[in-house]
Amino acid sequence: MKKKTLVLGASLKPNRYSNYAVQRLVANSIETVAFGLRKGEVSGVTIDTELLDYETIHTVTLYLNPKRQVEYYNYIVSLNPKRVIFNPGTENPEFYGLLKEHNIAFEEACTLVLLSTNQY
Incomplete structure (x- = not known):
């Protein structure tokens, strides 16, 4: 089964990792x-600029620094994803606690590496 993914912090700039992750x-x-x-x-x-109520999100992959994540905590939890991937530079122990409270798995990993090694 393929894992429907939300790229949070997506960029139109082709040199950004979030852009490459979408690709x-x-x-x-x-x-x-x-x-x-x-x-x-x-x-x-x-790339949506409004927070939509996406259905059946399996994975949220983050491309926002920890300070920018705060305003999205409740939104991400409301999507009830199976997991959240904290890409390099997005690690956030405060958010890990909230995810644990809601039984949402999380990992510090690189989406691009996971994809390239068939571990996604």
């Missing part, structure tokens, strides 16, 4: 939705 998720046939500050499209995926 690699699509290339791996993983249903992908994205949220970012600027509306646009990457590999056929629309």
